[in-house]
Amino acid sequence: MAVKKRRRRIGGPIARRWFALGALALVGLLYYRPLHDYFNARSQRAVQLAEVRKLQKERTALQQRLRRASSDASLEAQARTLGYVRRGEHLFIVKDIPQWRRRQHSSRHAASRGHGR
Numbered sequence: 001m002a003v004k005k006r007r008r009r010i011g012g013p014i015a016r017r018w019f020a021l022g023a024l025a026l027v028g029l030l031y032y033r034p035l036h037d038y039f040n041a042r043s044q045r046a047v048q049l050a051e052v053r054k055l056q057k058e059r060t061a062l063q064q065r066l067r068r069a070s071s072d073a074s075l076e077a078q079a080r081t082l083g084y085v086r087r088g089e090h091l092f093i094v095k096d097i098p099q100w101r102r103r104q105h106s107s108r109h110a111a112s113r114g115h116g117r
Contacts, residue, residue: 068074085091 069078083091
């Protein structure tokens with residue numbers, strides 16, 4: 001009678017599991033970089049959108065400030081601080097106001113002492 005030899009399978013269940021695990025690890029390694037770049041770009045986009053919103057608010061505020069500053073009343077007030085006067089007006093320059101105030105204060109103080117007697 002002939003003895004049958006058992007053939008050993010090369011691709012047994014354990015080898016298939018290791019092969020599947022290796023293939024899964026390879027796929028994971030191949031997807032790591034694109035996924036990392038995707039999430040990095042997504043976070044950078046969020047930061048940039050926040051910056052854009054901030055700049056839009058700042059732009060709106062500056063536009064409102066420009067509108068207020070270029071109104072007729074504001075321009076007139078700025079011109080008066082620079083010393084401009086309207087046609088027909090006279091410009092008076094008052095000097096030594098602090099000295100005048102000291103004299104006024106001292107004369108009031110002296111007058112109030114004199115009335116108390």
